[in-house]
Amino acid sequence: MSAPRKGALKEVQAKAGKPAPAQEKRPGFAPETWFPAPVWSRHVPDHERINAHILSVLEELEANDRAITRSNVGGWHSAADLHLRPELSEIRRIIGNACAGCATHLSFDFDRFELIFQEMWLNRNGPGDFNKAHVHPNSILSGAYYAKVPPLCGNIEFYDPVRERVMSTFPVKERTRANTQAMEYKGKEGLLLIFPGWLQHSVQPNRSEESRVSISFNMGFRKKAG
Numbered sequence: 001m002s003a004p005r006k007g008a009l010k011e012v013q014a015k016a017g018k019p020a021p022a023q024e025k026r027p028g029f030a031p032e033t034w035f036p037a038p039v040w041s042r043h044v045p046d047h048e049r050i051n052a053h054i055l056s057v058l059e060e061l062e063a064n065d066r067a068i069t070r071s072n073v074g075g076w077h078s079a080a081d082l083h084l085r086p087e088l089s090e091i092r093r094i095i096g097n098a099c100a101g102c103a104t105h106l107s108f109d110f111d112r113f114e115l116i117f118q119e120m121w122l123n124r125n126g127p128g129d130f131n132k133a134h135v136h137p138n139s140i141l142s143g144a145y146y147a148k149v150p151p152l153c154g155n156i157e158f159y160d161p162v163r164e165r166v167m168s169t170f171p172v173k174e175r176t177r178a179n180t181q182a183m184e185y186k187g188k189e190g191l192l193l194i195f196p197g198w199l200q201h202s203v204q205p206n207r208s209e210e211s212r213v214s215i216s217f218n219m220g221f222r223k224k225a226g
């Protein structure tokens with residue numbers, strides 16, 4: 001066994017039957033975490049019925065409306081004004097209520113301001129389609145609701161917004177929330193994910209033979225009237 005280099009802090013060995021100090025429970029020693037990057041998730045009840053309706057709306061839109069391109073490479077991306085369509089009012093209400101809960105968590109001032117939908121759109125990623133890494137500029141809260149999720153259709157990946165952290169990477173025994181610089185969520189039908197618009201994310205390529213369908217949205221705010 002080689003002698004530790006001068007100045008190196010030795011790993012503290014546990015004595016028989018006793019945990020090493022690093023493993024001891026130390027109440028009050030956990031750090032306070034500042035500048036969080038929250039991702040909220042919720043499973044929408046009755047999503048089978050809601051999703052069947054969303055898929056029928058998608059079919060109609062694809063037949064009659066134009067597609068646009070944003071972060072998507074391939075796939076079909078609707079116009080971004082679907083929050084104005086009465087046929088999608090139910091999912092709009094569900095998303096809006098969930099976002100209000102997230103904003104309350106962030107101490108948003110609902111006395112003087114209100115949250116508003118800025119954009120809402122439908123995505124259909126076919127086999128091989130994906131979304132490049134991107135943010136949603138000028139959006140307080142953004143997210144995705146999953147209407148159709150075949151196996152292997154691509155997870156959504158989130159990236160550590162603190163770019164400076166790459167300047168002090170260090171070896172770790174395991175990836176945890178405290179040290180990771182990327183993480184991913186597997187989509188699931190009925191899952192609603194909400195996150196700050198500044199949190200960079202991408203969607204992996206769809207490796208299935210079927211399409212993956214989701215609704216995305218951007219929330220803003222305005223001063224209340226009066």
Ligand SMILES: [Fe+2]
Nearest residue numbers: 134136201216
């Ligand atoms: Fe996005």
